[in-house]
Amino acid sequence: MHINFPKLSQDTPTIGKGSQIKDTKFGKWIELGESNMIDNCTFGDYDYTGQYCFMQNTDLQKFDSIAAMVRIGPTNHPYDRAAQHIFAYNGAAYGFGPKDEEYLKHRKQIRTKIGNDVWIGHGVLILTGLTVGDGAVIGAGAVVTHDVEPYTIIGGVPGKKIKDRFPDEVKTDLTKIAWWDWSREKLEKYYLDFRLPIDEFIQKHIHD
Incomplete structure (x- = not known):
């Protein structure tokens, strides 16, 4: 939730107070809310999150809208072993031996993928x-x-x-248009078109 929208930067992500970021790459025009914890993720252009979002090992495309308190890609524990507690594979904090690097590497490679223009409540x-x-x-x-x-x-x-947002033919047309891949210049040129009824938008841009 925004009380006042911040002024965003094209090249530097706007990071909310108290957020922790590790091994993560950002596109342009990015905003993260307060107290996010983001580990081993990639963000496409124009993505934003609300407050208290936790994400691991996740790849987001462009124009994703993520509300507060969202959890994406929670890592699993090795429940097929004698002990599934973290001490058994990453126990340095408890004074135990080396990490199970093979298991941790494998876990990072299991990616969660979020497409373009996804709204997550x-x-x-x-x-x-x-x-x-x-x-x-x-x-x-x-x-x-x-x-x-x-x-x-x-x-x-x-x-x-629950339902489809659009009929199949509209889905196909929008996928073909792929407006999320437009250049910044084209987005600015046709900005007001995003307020058109969906059929008018498609009719105007399906043959671009």
Whole structure:
């Protein structure tokens, strides 16, 4: 939630107070809310998050809108071993031996992927290793346990499809237009077109 929108920077991400960032790459026009914890992630251009978001091993495309208290890509514990507690594979804080580097490397390679123009509501949990397609909507409080198809609306625990945002032909046209890949100049030129009814937007840009 914004009380006042901050002035964002094209090249330097705007990072909220108390956020912790590790091994993460940012695109342009990025904003993170307060008290985010972001580990081993990539952000595309124009992504933003609300407050208290936790993300690990996640790749986000462009123009993603992420509300407060969202958790994406929580790492798993080795529940097939004698001990699943962190001391058994990363126990330096407890005074134990070296890390299990092989296990930790494998865990980082299990990526969660968020498409372009995805809206993720307040308090959503998206489990590790899943893919959320372009234009999807994840309703507040949902727990996403399976991949999400493009332009679908998901809600509930566990998350289930509620409906499609658009008919299939509109989904196909929007995917073809791929406005999220437009240059900054083209976005500025056609900025007001994003307020048009969807059929008018597609008619105008399907043959660009």
